[in-house]
Amino acid sequence: QVQLQESGPGLVKPSGTLSLTCTVSGDSITSDNWWSWIRQAPGEGLEWIGEMYHRGSTNYNPSLESRVTFSIDRSTNQFSLKLNSVTAADTAIYYCAATGGYSYSYYYWGQGTLVTVSS
């Protein structure tokens, strides 16, 4: 059973960089999965941030692409998100997710972590 767990600071200052890590257990980060980040502003719907494959391929949401960077650490079985130049509009619950064997949809989700952008 694949499990995902987000970690990182819960508070980021405006204009700073949001950094989150997702730890994968129950599967290898080098398996045939697209590893993704999805966020949800308080009381709002879901927004897809992007996805990455362990061989280095990435796809980002065009609305965030200029500020987002993904990375993978095979040694720790983790993948990470960096979002720079944050504003209050980036305040959200951030989920890491994976398709699993369900192409074009997300079966595995982390519990989510709230990141607040505030001075």
Place this chain on the structure above:
Amino acid sequence: ELVLPQSPGTLSLYPGERATLSCRVSQTTNSRHLAWYQQKPGQAPRLLIYGTSYRATGIPDRFSGSGSGTDFSLTISRLEPEDFAVYYCQQYGSSPRYTFGQGTKLEIK
């Protein structure tokens, strides 16, 4: 931000009733590219339906999905108390790769 329109925004029904939720995409989409999720307060979304009509592992058979082209629907045949939640459709496309619906809140009448 691109968001798929879902209807209704809120649906009020009694346990035991049938619920039908709709999702419309802007362009004809491959039926493999449409999914539905359930989200309860304080929880991550849970995959219910993938590929328009296939139930994910562990999903009760009272949940069913259908549709083609631009119009898709999720039906819950007989509502159980635990089914009252927010439901999102999701489309796999080109740019962005994934787009979610605005959500339908299913509430107890």
